[in-house]
Amino acid sequence: MNNHKNNILLFTSIYPLPWQPNKATFNFQQYQCLTDKHNVDFLVPVPWLAWFKNIGMLIGNHDYKHVCYFPFFYIPGVFRGLNSFFLVFSIIISIVPIIKLLKAKTVLASWAFPDGLACAWLKIVCKYRLYIQCLGSDVNVHSKNVFRRKLLKKSFDLSDGVITVSKALQDEVEKISIKANVKTIYNGVNFNKFTLPDEKFNETSLIFIGNIIKTKGVYELLNAAKIMVKSGKEFHLHMVGNGPEIDNIKAIITSNNLQQNLTIHGTVNHHQVVDLLQKCHALILPSYQEGVPNVIMEALACGVPVVATKVGGIPEVVNDNNGVLINHYNEADIVKGIEKCLFTQWNAQTIRESIKTYTWDANVHQLSSFIFHR
Template structure:
């Protein structure tokens, strides 16, 4: 989590990051005051698979048989490098369960307490297989403390057999000084989706909702910002629905471009089938953009009736009605926009989130 690392440094915490390597990236470098180590895990370098798809490790695991072999070498290299570089640190803060396992394996060398934050797929998908469930429980049991980005994930962790008092809820933050509302005059007739184009993001249902939306709001366009294995089938679905001219697939976008799109859009939609939290919703809310999202998992922590609309997953008709509700009444839209920004600043500002992590670090060290 680059944003977390930067936020920690702003609060005076020295941060050293062990990250996943990709072909072409340096093994060692610095971004500002943040030291970054990316250990190689396969040779030749061009065959490294684990970051090949934007949909993350679950997509790579299913698509590339070699990736299943590389998981072991990745794990061992990260355990070795973490053990080495953590020796001069106070706490190891792992950002998913695989990294937490590597940190725990090397604890006999680095002697640091291990905190793990779980975000989604490592808790929602991996434990579906009995071996995955057992390994996840084993890793979490070895960690000194666990934070989950939503109450839904906290509940899932406890269901795995982890003691409830060891699991705290600390959501993903947003830089509210960067993600800001734009003036109303800059708003355009845009419906925006941001995320990986994978099945569990539910983009197909958003496309299927668009004909109903366009029948009421023909001047609107749908912008899909993201890439992934479903892009070809989604483009074909747009053609089949007769809406391809009203849908723009703009591909993967930088964070700055995403912010601009959110400031221009009238509504941000996240029709996921499962979601650990939905960080894009928090970013949209910080921009004063109302949201429509599926009533699943951690999304229910983020979206209240004051900031947008929750709908049933995999239901294009209900999704279309939710989007129409946000767009139809200008007065209600302004209320959503104002409340969205207020909620993002009050609950998801990094200046609120980071002190909670610092308090956890201090409790582990002290």
């Protein structure tokens, strides 16, 4: 690929917000690398209630020339299948987004639904080339709904290409649309930031990093922790992230007197993620469904073994050399997986080298080659 910079209009709701600077930390690494290689402008739909509440911060955003935040008008909690139509409406009445789309030659929609579908509808009029980047739950969750699965098919059929983060996700996209031009491009990791630790704590430290939602297996993980406490295991579990279940999780920890063994950190910045990972003995991720979570890549880059469910693209990255795969996300299997991991003699350098080809430069190089046919 030559050094010529191409123009890309990147449409995504997964983007840091002035009042949520830690949002989309993983995805933002790709965006930064992509911006180094190409001329990238961003269209970022923001739920309308949050947009109006924080409009002053949005107007004061220093990068407004390249990042256009606009309100996404929809009805919270209902008519979810119609969100792509609401998004198209929001784009048109916000004026600036539709002008940018009319001028664009190449659009990359990073999230399949409703972002990718809205861009697919507008492609009919705006005539740009459209590539849709699927990350996991945007396909795995919405494809289970008959109506939304048909809408996903329409968006993939209309696109010029679909990018997935794992072969498992590619297989799912190809089941939805036989016309789709699909390519798997694995996410990367910053090896300069996520490095091997100097030493670990003597106390056995485990860590969960992700959204505090049911499908991440947070309740099963909590039950596994209760079993380990009752059996006399000495450990400390750090839970990093935020989400709708966080208050329930905190209440369960308090009511079961688990404060000595569990800490809820909430949302932390990327530097804190590095520090926490380097001090832990294993990352635990008992998700119901996944693409390939960036946090797995980052843990492995730190030489930290992973205990994760055998779902989505996780088995494409986690193997006997760098972690333990569990077949079910129930608490008994989680406990067995953790115990197996802690009793195994791991080589941190071997774990790190198991993903040495997964860099953000490699990711963006493949992405650019796919989009611009080089």
